[in-house]
Amino acid sequence: MKWTELNIGKAVLVCCNLVFLLSGLALVVVGAVLLTDVPRVLLSRLLGSNHMPTHPLFYYMALGLMGTGLLVCATGVLGFWAACLHSHCLLALFLFLLVVLLLGESSVGVLAVVCPEYVGVTVTVTRLAESLQRAYGVPGKEQFTAAVDLAQTLFQCCGMSGAVDYDVSWWRLRELGQPDLFVPRSCCLLSNAPGDLKAFLDPHPLNMSACQSLDQSLYQMARHTEGCFAQLEGWFRYHTTLFLAVGSGLVLVELSVLLSAILVCLKLPKYISESQSPGLKST
Numbered sequence: 001m002k003w004t005e006l007n008i009g010k011a012v013l014v015c016c017n018l019v020f021l022l023s024g025l026a027l028v029v030v031g032a033v034l035l036t037d038v039p040r041v042l043l044s045r046l047l048g049s050n051h052m053p054t055h056p057l058f059y060y061m062a063l064g065l066m067g068t069g070l071l072v073c074a075t076g077v078l079g080f081w082a083a084c085l086h087s088h089c090l091l092a093l094f095l096f097l098l099v100v101l102l103l104g105e106s107s108v109g110v111l112a113v114v115c116p117e118y119v120g121v122t123v124t125v126t127r128l129a130e131s132l133q134r135a136y137g138v139p140g141k142e143q144f145t146a147a148v149d150l151a152q153t154l155f156q157c158c159g160m161s162g163a164v165d166y167d168v169s170w171w172r173l174r175e176l177g178q179p180d181l182f183v184p185r186s187c188c189l190l191s192n193a194p195g196d197l198k199a200f201l202d203p204h205p206l207n208m209s210a211c212q213s214l215d216q217s218l219y220q221m222a223r224h225t226e227g228c229f230a231q232l233e234g235w236f237r238y239h240t241t242l243f244l245a246v247g248s249g250l251v252l253v254e255l256s257v258l259l260s261a262i263l264v265c266l267k268l269p270k271y272i273s274e275s276q277s278p279g280l281k282s283t
Contacts, residue, residue, distance in 0.1 A: 010083050013260040017079040020257045023250055024072030030246070031065030034058060039197050043154070045147040046128060047121050047236055056143070057121065061243075068105070072250075075101065079257065083264070091265050098258045102251060109247050112240065123236050125229040128160040136184075137171035148228075149186040149200035155231035158187035158224045165227075182212050188223045 034040065037058075044058035075097045082090040112121070135141040136148055152158055159165035163183050171177055177184070188205035205211045210222035219225075 010264055013083045013257070013264050014080065016253070016257045016260045017076055017083065020079065020253050021073060021076030023253050024069045024076055027065050027069030027072060027246075027250070029069075031062045031067075031069060034065065035062035039150060039154075042143070042147050043150055043232075043235070045143055046131075046151060046232060047123055056147070068101075071097075072101065079261070082261070088265075091261060095258065095261055095265070098254055098261065102254050102258070105247055105251055105254075109244060109251075112244070121236075123233055125161055125227070128229060128232070129165050132160055132165050133169040136166075136169055137176040139176075146200065149184060149203070150197075151228045151232060152184065152186040152224070153190065153192075153200040153203060154197070155228050155235075156224050157226050157228035157231060158183055159227050160229045160232075161227040163187060163223070163225065180212060182214065183223060185211075187211070 041056050041058040041062070043056075044061075045056035047057050075094065078090065078097065079094050082094045116122070131144070132148060135144045137145055166172055166183050171184075172182070185203040185205055185208075186200055188203065188208065188211035190199055191204045191206050192199035192202075205222070207222045210218045213219045213222070
């Protein structure tokens with residue numbers, strides 16, 4: 001009877017662990033796909049704090065997903081090994097790795113929701129406007145400049161709170177752009193093909209003179225007047241919800257594997273004692 005209970009527990013553990021292993025492989029694939037999604041990764045450069053490292057936020061997130069996926073796969077392989085062998089040491093190591101994964105993922109998820117600045121995310125209109133004024137068009141900040149141009153062409157907006165952000169920007173005050181430009185060309189209504197994700201690299205305004213005009217009656221018909229912050233914040237919330245949903249699903253899978261592994265641990269001593277009893281009697 002104890003053998004049957006143990007076999008049932010091992011079967012449950014193997015099934016849950018298979019789903020766990022597949023989840024790890026899925027994380028690796030998602031991370032690789034995200035890493036190759038250049039527009040999405042570039043746009044995430046605007047989400048980083050002022051002390052953000054060289055690469056955009058989603059670049060590190062993609063590497064994190066791939067690293068977590070590989071760790072999950074390795075733990076899943078260990079789980080299959082532990083299910084086949086009657087070893088307390090392997091089961092203990094397997095349980096330890098599961099607990100570490102659960103604690104790590106839960107901690108990152110809580111920080112991302114409660115204190116996003118601790119994981120390098122800062123999304124406020126004041127911070128984004130200040131970053132634009134200090135970094136747009138500045139030599140050495142080409143990645144940030146490209147990210148702003150991408151946001152303006154993708155969301156059809158201008159600046160973070162509006163085109164007024166450029167009035168006191170270093171791009172204007174230091175004349176880093178063309179002298180006759182009051183706003184970047186990416187703020188203008190473009191003749192590029194609709195849906196062209198590369199339009200920000202070479203924007204072609206429909207009416208350049210009207211777009212750069214100081215006359216409100218002219219530029220309102222030739223350039224975007226709304227700021228990008230609302231659209232950028234919505235884009236960020238969508239991806240935050242998506243990543244949290246993926247993380248929550250993985251945590252549920254890990255909990256099921258953890259519970260099934262504990263079940264096997266509880267049945268294993270009884271199985272070992274019964275398997276050793278006939279040998280003792282025969283001696």
